[in-house]
Amino acid sequence: MSVTTYRENPVEQFLRTDRMPHIWCPGCGIGTSVNCFARAVLECGIPLDKLAIVSGIGCTGRVAGYLRLDSFHTTHGRAIPFATGLKLANPELSVVVYSGDGDLAAIGGNHLIHAARRNMDIKVICVNNFNYGMTGGQVAPTTHFGRLATTTPYGSPEIPFNLPHLVASCGAVFVARWTTYHVVQLQRSMVKALKKKGFAFIEVLAPCPTLYMRRNRLGSSVDMMKLFKEKSVVKHGIDTKEVAITNYEDPIIVGEFVDTERPTWLDNYNEIMKKRLGDKYVPWGVNNG
Amino acid sequence: MANIKWTTADPKGVLTGAHYLDGNHAACEGALAAGCRFAAGYPITPSTEVVERFASRIPEVGGVFIQMEDEIASSIALQGAVWAGLKAMTVTSGPGFSLMMEHIGLAAMTETPCVFVNVQRGGPSTGTPTLPAQADMMQARWGSHGDYEIIAVSPSSPQECFDFIIDAFNLAEIYRVPVMFMMDECVGHMTEKVIIPEPEKIKVVERRWTDKKPGEYLPFEPDDDLVPNMVKAGDGYRIHVTGLTHDERGYPAATDVTVHNKLVRRLCDKIYKNAHKIWKWEEMDTDGAEIVVMSYGISARVALRGIEMARERGVKVGLLRLIVVWPLPEPRIREIADKVKAIVVPELNVRAQVAREIERVVAGRCPVIPVGHAGAGVHDPNDIYNAIMEALK
Amino acid sequence: MSTSTGRKFIGLVVINSERCKGCEICVSFCPTGAIVMSRDFNSKGYHYPEFKHPEKCTGCGLCGLYCPDFAIYGYREKVE
Numbered sequence: 001m002s003v004t005t006y007r008e009n010p011v012e013q014f015l016r017t018d019r020m021p022h023i024w025c026p027g028c029g030i031g032t033s034v035n036c037f038a039r040a041v042l043e044c045g046i047p048l049d050k051l052a053i054v055s056g057i058g059c060t061g062r063v064a065g066y067l068r069l070d071s072f073h074t075t076h077g078r079a080i081p082f083a084t085g086l087k088l089a090n091p092e093l094s095v096v097v098y099s100g101d102g103d104l105a106a107i108g109g110n111h112l113i114h115a116a117r118r119n120m121d122i123k124v125i126c127v128n129n130f131n132y133g134m135t136g137g138q139v140a141p142t143t144h145f146g147r148l149a150t151t152t153p154y155g156s157p158e159i160p161f162n163l164p165h166l167v168a169s170c171g172a173v174f175v176a177r178w179t180t181y182h183v184v185q186l187q188r189s190m191v192k193a194l195k196k197k198g199f200a201f202i203e204v205l206a207p208c209p210t211l212y213m214r215r216n217r218l219g220s221s222v223d224m225m226k227l228f229k230e231k232s233v234v235k236h237g238i239d240t241k242e243v244a245i246t247n248y249e250d251p252i253i254v255g256e257f258v259d260t261e262r263p264t265w266l267d268n269y270n271e272i273m274k275k276r277l278g279d280k281y282v283p284w285g286v287n288n289g
Numbered sequence: 290m291a292n293i294k295w296t297t298a299d300p301k302g303v304l305t306g307a308h309y310l311d312g313n314h315a316a317c318e319g320a321l322a323a324g325c326r327f328a329a330g331y332p333i334t335p336s337t338e339v340v341e342r343f344a345s346r347i348p349e350v351g352g353v354f355i356q357m358e359d360e361i362a363s364s365i366a367l368q369g370a371v372w373a374g375l376k377a378m379t380v381t382s383g384p385g386f387s388l389m390m391e392h393i394g395l396a397a398m399t400e401t402p403c404v405f406v407n408v409q410r411g412g413p414s415t416g417t418p419t420l421p422a423q424a425d426m427m428q429a430r431w432g433s434h435g436d437y438e439i440i441a442v443s444p445s446s447p448q449e450c451f452d453f454i455i456d457a458f459n460l461a462e463i464y465r466v467p468v469m470f471m472m473d474e475c476v477g478h479m480t481e482k483v484i485i486p487e488p489e490k491i492k493v494v495e496r497r498w499t500d501k502k503p504g505e506y507l508p509f510e511p512d513d514d515l516v517p518n519m520v521k522a523g524d525g526y527r528i529h530v531t532g533l534t535h536d537e538r539g540y541p542a543a544t545d546v547t548v549h550n551k552l553v554r555r556l557c558d559k560i561y562k563n564a565h566k567i568w569k570w571e572e573m574d575t576d577g578a579e580i581v582v583m584s585y586g587i588s589a590r591v592a593l594r595g596i597e598m599a600r601e602r603g604v605k606v607g608l609l610r611l612i613v614v615w616p617l618p619e620p621r622i623r624e625i626a627d628k629v630k631a632i633v634v635p636e637l638n639v640r641a642q643v644a645r646e647i648e649r650v651v652a653g654r655c656p657v658i659p660v661g662h663a664g665a666g667v668h669d670p671n672d673i674y675n676a677i678m679e680a681l682k
Numbered sequence: 683m684s685t686s687t688g689r690k691f692i693g694l695v696v697i698n699s700e701r702c703k704g705c706e707i708c709v710s711f712c713p714t715g716a717i718v719m720s721r722d723f724n725s726k727g728y729h730y731p732e733f734k735h736p737e738k739c740t741g742c743g744l745c746g747l748y749c750p751d752f753a754i755y756g757y758r759e760k761v762e
Contacts, residue, residue: 006696009746009755016529019540020701021751026728027705031750039747049525054369065529065541070522072372073531073541074365075395081329081362085369085377086522088353089327093373093523114358183747209705222710225748265355273348281348 014038014048016068023062027221029180029206030060030127034067036183037098037125040190051094054083056108059133059208060100060126077108080115083122091121091266091285094194101128101142105161109141116170116199118265123193123200126163129208137211144248148215165240167201168258174200175240175258180207181228182254189256198264205245205252218248228252291514292498293463298322298455298491302350310483312450312476313338316406317346318483319451320378322491323458325404326352327370327377329363331385334418335474336408339380360385364392368401372530374496374521376458378404382474383412386425387432394433395532396467397556400509400517402496404457405429406470408477409637411664421474422664423586424638429469430615436553438560440567441469441615443585447481453612459494460567460613464559465516471614473637475587475667496521503527509552510537515559560616568618571610578607579630580677583622583647585611587667588635595635595673606677614643619650626654631680635660635673656680691758693739697731701753704728708745708754714738717745717754 015038024030041051048069055064057076064071070093074082079097087095097104104112104126115122131149132138139149139156142163146155168175174196178186186204193200207213207224218224235242236255243253263271270283302321310318317339320328326347330340344354352375357363360381367377381389386407396403409425411417425432429441442457444450454470461468499506499518508528509517517537520526533541534549542548560567575581580599584592589610596606609625611617626632632655634644641648644659651657660676662668695717702724708731709717716739720732731754733739741758749755 006694007755007757007759009696009752011746011752011755015752016540021703021726024750026703027707028750031752032707032748035747035749035752049527050523052522065531068527070372070527071529072369072522073529073533074368075391075532078361078365078392081357081366082369084355084357084362085327085329085366085371086373087369088355088366089370089373089375089377090521090523110358111362114362180748180750183744187747220706222706225707225711269353277348282351284348284351284353 010042011035011038014041014067014069016066019066022066024059025210027207027209028059029129029204029221030063032180032183033125033127033186033204033206034063036187037190040187040194043187044191044194046094046194050092051096052086053096053098054079054086055097056099056103057134058100058103059129060098061103063098077103078111079103080108080111080122080124084115084120087120087122088266095122097122097124099126101126101130101163102132102140105163106141112167113170116167116172116201119171119173119198119262121198121264121266125190125202125204127204127206128163129206129212131208131212133208133211137215145246147248159246162240162244163203164201164243164257168240171199171262172201172258173198173260173262176256177203177205177243177254179205179228179232179252179254181225181232192256192259198262291512291516292500292518294495296493296495298488298493299324300488303488303491304485305487306485308483308485309480310447311338311478311480312444312447312472313408313478314342315447315450315483316454316470316472317342318485319454320404320458321346321350322485323376323455324493325376325378325458326350327367327375328354328379329357329366330380331357331360331363333382333385335410335477336380336382336406339406339408360388361392364389364405365395367403368392368396371401371403372522378406380406380408382408383410383416383425384414386428390432393439393467394435394437397433397437397439398532399530400465401467402461402465404454404461404468404470406472409471409473417665419474420665421587421667422637423473423588424642424664426471426614426638426642429471436557438557439467439469439615440464440560440613441471442612443471443614444476445586445590445610446476447479447483450476451483451485455491455493456569462494462496463516464563465497465519466560471586473587507537508539509535511555514563515555564616567613567616569612570618570621571612573608575607575609575625577605579605580633580680581607581609581625581629582633582635582673582677583609583611584635585614585643588637591667591670592635592673594670595677598670598674599677604677604681617646617650622647622650623654626651629655631656631658633658633660633673633676633680635662635668635676637662637664637667639663690761691741692761693736693741693756694759695733695739695745695754695756697733698753699724699730701751702728702730703751704730705750707748707750711748712745713742714740
């Protein structure tokens with residue numbers, strides 16, 4: 001059999017192909033996560049015109065700019081409050097925040113915990129590459145203990161965040177973690193998150209070969225992908241207290257840790273208003289979009 | 290032709306009638322009348338009544354209020370709401386306004402129409418939470434980093450809080466710019482009669498939606514008034530909006546000097562070159578005046594007493610009250626400067642924030658005499674009177 | 683290309699060599715060794731993968747899922 005026409009990668013329709021190649025370094029894991037995301041969106045069938053993506057600043061902050069969706073590249077750390085306004089003003093939109101560990105957990109940490117507490121109906125994809133990439137490899141709230149960064153040239157003295165535990169304890173209804181090695185599982189969890197009502201959070205561990213790995217002599221991104229493969233242990237439903245990654249040598253617990261239900265901010269808002277105001281109140285976002 | 294469509298207020302937001310309101314409550318009613326359907330805020334004295342009233346009124350009007358975790362979040366949540374299609378505002382004072390600076394820059398860069406209400410109190414830092422000042426005027430203008438222009442509106446009474454916040458929303462929509470509604474604690478907490486007209490008498494401008502279809506529409510291609518027409522998320526245009534320097538497609542061009550130069554100049558020019566359509570001021574007895582007092586907000590009201598005292602001694606004093614403070618009505622200020630002995634500028638700051646700009650505009654045509662006051666109170670009218678008498682010499 | 687293995691499906695790989703940055707993830711994680719790095723460079727100076735052994739390809743598509751640069755796409759085609 002001979003093939004004269006090849007199929008187009010289904011991911012292409014999501015991409016602003018006129019902006020390719022993208023700015024990410026060779027072997028950077030962000031692109032891999034975007035691949036999974038694009039396929040997850042295709043699979044779950046959300047109309048692309050009703051899907052908006054919001055990013056903050058940083059390497060992962062550039063994701064919004066490469067996706068052919070309504071996309072917003074906001075300020076450092078503030079993707080979540082922007083997404084909150086977008087979602088509340090038009091609840092018909094599916095709103096995804098796609099950003100990095102520094103953006104979401106350091107400068108944006110306050111917004112992250114409050115959005116989880118409110119169960120705001122947005123999906124947060126956090127690509128964790130263990131350092132600040134865009135600015136040249138500084139220490140992040142996720143950097144492994146003792147590892148090198150440009151601003152911790154003798155080793156980081158800090159204990160990193162356990163991000164799944166942080167958001168789970170604030171009330172997120174869906175919490176998962178995968179690595180860029182786990183592309184199939186990651187895609188599956190993204191589908192679940194996109195279909196989930198409420199605050200969903202997926203941490204994606206990703207290699208940063210140019211900065212974090214080179215500075216710490218951890219090899220290439222292929223090496224880190226192999227490490228992800230060897231060190232990962234799938235434990236669905238495990239207590240998020242148990243999933244911290246403090247040291248580079250620690251086992252990496254991956255899986256879907258939380259999958260539960262509770263009313264969203266808007267559900268509660270409408271419910272309370274209805275109770276207090278009766279028929280005078282027209283529930284927001286139900287018919288009026 | 291620019292897509293400016295005037296309409297009248299949605300009756301749902303308009304409490305027609307005569308009311309006895311303070312400036313903060315009146316500003317909220319004005320915002321609702323202007324079509325504001327989303328507000329995000331964080332409590333801060335002396336501004337909080339605006340959002341408290343909004344929170345209690347909005348469920349029946351149809352819209353959302355959310356108290357965010359801080360002012361940083363509030364000042365960007367409203368921009369999310371704008372890109373989803375609503376008119377939106379945030380409300381704050383001193384320290385909160387400082388926290389919002391980055392997002393004033395974002396709104397300027399992404400040409401997001403929105404209103405920032407600042408009920409000014411004394412600073413720096415925590416300063417005088419319960420007492421007035423007008424010391425954020427330069428911060429309102431240029432407080433975010435980088436080059437940009439905004440519009441600032443300053444009311445002198447609760448009635449004007451109602452009337453002029455509607456102007457603020459309209460200007461935001463026409464020029465796609467963040468508009469600073471610069472109240473002060475006195476005006477915010479002063480209670481007076483406020484007449485809210487019938488909805489059909491309130492002029493409201495709609496968002497300048499594009500006529501173009503997806504594919505032919507460029508989100509940052511300016512119309513003939515230098516302002517691009519808009520779309521919202523969910524309309525199928527799949528736009529990209531970024532705080533990075535961007536081309537007309539909205540794509541980042543952060544290393545392109547030509548694109549940057551063109552964009553920043555347009556962001557400034559859309560205000561400069563349309564300034565004659567934005568200016569708003571009120572004059573009293575400026576014809577034949579020897580001295581003209583130029584002021585705004587609460588200080589313009591206090592100045593009336595100083596002017597009266599000078600008149601009792603036979604001095605011809607006029608008043609030019611700025612309603613839109615930024616941009617300044619430069620040609621009119623120069624015209625007056627050519628005819629008077631001096632211009633006296635009372636304001637509640639000691640660094641002559643507006644007076645200095647007036648001095649720049651006047652460019653030596655006549656002396657410009659600032660009458661500074663650190664705030665936490667208003668001027669003693671005697672100080673304004675003395676400045677007038679001094680200026681005559 | 684052709685197949686004589688009697689399989690109901692063949693695996694196919696499409697490569698956009700100009701997008702490739704030569705990270706080698708696709709080659710390293712290809713379960714059957716169907717793709718290898720080319721000795722040639724693209725216009726940016728990166729080596730890119732080559733579909734060297736189509737007969738080994740199962741069309742699992744992992745290469746495309748892993749690729750951070752949207753430069754490769756593997757899929758399965760029915761044999762007529």
